[in-house]
Amino acid sequence: MPDSRSSAPRNRSVFAFGLLAYAFAAIMVGTTLPTPMYALYAERMHFAVLTTTVIYATYAGGVLFALLVFGRWSDAVGRRPMLLFGVVAALASAVVFLVADSVPQLLVGRVLSGLSAGLFTGTATAAVIEAAPPRWRTRAATVATIANIGGLGSGPLLAGLLVQYVPHPLQLPFLIHIVLAVMAGVAVIVVPETSERCGSIGVQRLSVPAEVRAVFVIAALAAFAGFAVMGLYTAVAPSFLANVVGIDNYAIAGAIACSIFAASAVAQIGATLIPPQRAVAIGCAVLAAGMAVLTVALYFSSLTGLIVAAVVSGAGQGISFSRGLAAVAELTPPERRAEVSSTYFVVAYVAISLPVVSEGLAARVWGLRTAGVAFAIAIGVLAVICLVAILWQESRQARNAELSAIT
The missing domain is CATH 1.20.1250.20 (MFS general substrate transporter like domains)
Known part of the structure; x- marks a missing residue:
């Protein structure tokens, strides 16, 4: 008979591994969600391609700020607090986009989106690898890559379909992402901490x-x-x-x-x-x-x-x-x-x-x-x-x- 005591930890490990991969993908969806909407925003707010590129580019500012300022923090305080910080930034970004009716608000939404991506990219990759059960250990980095790039690719596809075929094109995609992000936050909370909390807080x-x-x-x-x-x-x-x-x-x-x-x-x-x-x-x-x-x-x-x-x-x-x-x-x-x-x-x-x-x-x-x-x-x-x-x-x-x- 199988040992139920040994199978329970394995099941929990697989469960944690899957939840963290989901959380990673769900947050990254939000970073590319606005892509098909830029033309619609430009039409309604009367701006040209140059403004579109500036709005998009502010995302990189948020990512770089997170990488440089918070890049080492998860080693010191743990993966969970930094992942939750990333979830909060993603939720804040979605809320800003939900009510946005001006270019400055779009800029704020993109910075917050970049901040969430910067917090998640390194931390979630490490957490997924650390949470992997033994039989998944050699493929854990690949799973993290798929979660990351898969989320980035799913964002514009999901938003494009919703904008083209569903009412309220500038609101519904972000409402859906708020639900996905809340579920990601719950996933991060229920999963055990994966790091040993070593290192120090400081700028990378x-x-x-x-x-x-x-x-x-x-x-x-x-x-x-x-x-x-x-x-x-x-x-x-x-x-x-x-x-x-x-x-x-x-x-x-x-x-x-x-x-x-x-x-x-x-x-x-x-x-x-x-x-x-x-x-x-x-x-x-x-x-x-x-x-x-x-x-x-x-x-x-x-x-x-x-x-x-x-x-x-x-x-x-x-x-x-x-x-x-x-x-x-x-x-x-x-x-x-x-x-x-x-x-x-x-x-x-x-x-x-x-x-x-x-x-x-x-x-x-x-x-x-x-x-x-x-x-x-x-x-x-x-x-x-x-x-x-x-x-x-x-x-x-x-x-x-x-x-x-x-x-």
Whole structure:
């Protein structure tokens, strides 16, 4: 007969693991929920694409503030308090969006949304891994990735369907997210604390050791290129669809934004067996191809091209970002991995804000189509530069190895 005493803790462990993964996904849904709504907000509040990109970009400010100020707190005070703080920020964001009737209120809602994402990204990843039962331990990081990216991708898809086909399009999505966030808070409360509460409270230091810098610079530039494309699709894809392709459908806009996250998640999981440096090169090549497709799609006003570009670019971003972080972590001393990883994430989140605002400024001067083509070409060139740098680095390493063997 099975030992009921041993099976009970295992069941509780699986239960906690599942609840934390749910909480992670539910909170991340809210961070991308407004994506299909930006065009509707612009229509009702009479603002242009530049304002849309600024509203979107303020999210990165909230994320960066949370990462830098609160990044180390969960090690000291525990995962649960910081996760609950993130739930409260998500609820506050949803309430602000629920009543928003001006651009300043939208800005506040996005900052709060970024704060919730910044609090959850590192803390929930650690909590999910720590809560994993033994048979899930090797797959726990993958589950955390799926919860994170799956939530990000589900947000625009859910909102797009609701905005297109259900009454009260600017309220109902946030009411649903409030319910999801409350359930996430309950999940966090009922799950046992997963950390041992060690470490100290303080601002997260940013630095990169000298021995890691060459690899870090290339990986960070690749991450910058990938996240810039993520930001473009999340902020401007609905405008591309309506103003360039000529299709005014919020559900399709949400599905396009969702597709880039879905492709990224699948690619991150599939790339785990590829050596990190080679994977970053592959990711850069795929991302450059995605930007070529996007250029053609915008020029010819092609819906199919816009979707294909999202999928290809998402795959490239997922491979280069996840394996770039792995390449950096391999060379970083264990005691400095937290600060190096934080520096890497800061580069990534700067990339989803500044380039997108630049796209908005360019659209104001050149028009949306031309600005989008210029953006795609610039990111494609950056991805190719990273690819060439990696190939040159690999070639130099091979020559050095040959010389060492001869001598």
